[in-house]
Amino acid sequence: MTLIVALDRVSPGEAEQLVADLCDVVEGFKVGLPFVLSAGVRLVEKLRGACPSRLWIADYKLADIGYIMRLVAEEAASWADAVIAHSFIGVDGGLGELAEHLAREGKKLILVVSMSHPGSRDVYDRATPYIAAVVERLRPWGLVAPATRPEMIALYRRKAPWAKILAPGVGAQGAEPGEALCAGADYEIIGRQVTGAPEPRAAALLARRRQEERLRLCRAQS
């Protein structure tokens, strides 16, 4: 499956309902810092327990020295299969330590390489050659690149053929379902457009259908 649902601004009760509704129609769940801070780690463990076969991603956007990122990863170890950190942090004393820690624990590392908001162009996207070098050195399981800028997805698709590419920014942030898949992403991350919908399961199924239609179209054109 190609859809990952982001849990950010939802209440504990809504989250339990969402996971029950969506477990069999999504690839996984990306759990953000706002949700974990307000709901607590124990609730996230419970959510995972209700849908254990999917990919659970701790989206803390880690961006600290290695020592601190390891401590935070340990706090998510009970429920997360994968942890998102920023490539911007660099390797020695930073992502290198986190990568080794996650590898030992059998967890996946996912690195942000570009972001979906316009400000990503201020600094992040100007550093692309250096960021690509960090990615090449660490060879993480996955990359996060924005659905709102398909050219960045295409670029990292070429640079990191081994990596899964996860694309946020679908829905509320403006990208259409399937757009990022056409550019080379493996998964699209959708948040408010599903979690805030009157019928989240129907919204997720609709997003999947629209992904498939768009993929069919772009494959026919290429």
Next chain:
Amino acid sequence: MTLIVALDRVSPGEAEQLVADLCDVVEGFKVGLPFVLSAGVRLVEKLRGACPSRLWIADYKLADIGYIMRLVAEEAASWADAVIAHSFIGVDGGLGELAEHLAREGKKLILVVSMSHPGSRDVYDRATPYIAAVVERLRPWGLVAPATRPEMIALYRRKAPWAKILAPGVGAQGAEPGEALCAGADYEIIGRQVTGAPEPRAAALLARRRQEERLRLCRAQS
């Protein structure tokens, strides 16, 4: 006062004792994500209540789109006077939204401009001109620059004379107390060397004495 203590890997009981011991000898407390995730927001509120006159800093190293950073800042609003975010996120749809939110709430924004680990040279420090432009545009209350690289502190001291500079990396990460102050920092952040000491209060007072000695020396030389 020129010393800020970082609470990262301490138990709830240790944290309460540390805050009681240190409240009158430090400028403030920097509370990291590992501590908040393990101890919970309620405990941090209690710690702040035990020492309300000091500066309380939420050190989540925020690095997300504006919408998410605002949600996280709201989760820290009950106890934090200041929030740390990464300058590399850029302004539009990112730090700009966070800065506006914090200004409305009467809270301080602190931006990381360089980091203390060697990997900071991989990407972060190569982007210095772009990061300086973000700082110039947002004019945050404070900046975080590493005590382990005094040249970065001196550089941002010149570029941002209005800003308070906070320097982590003192103690366990290798910088000597006072070194960053000599380079132009306003505060030095010390973690394990105080929080892990048999007598934290004595360790903090010793660090302050060493800061003063070093400052006297470097001022005499300049």
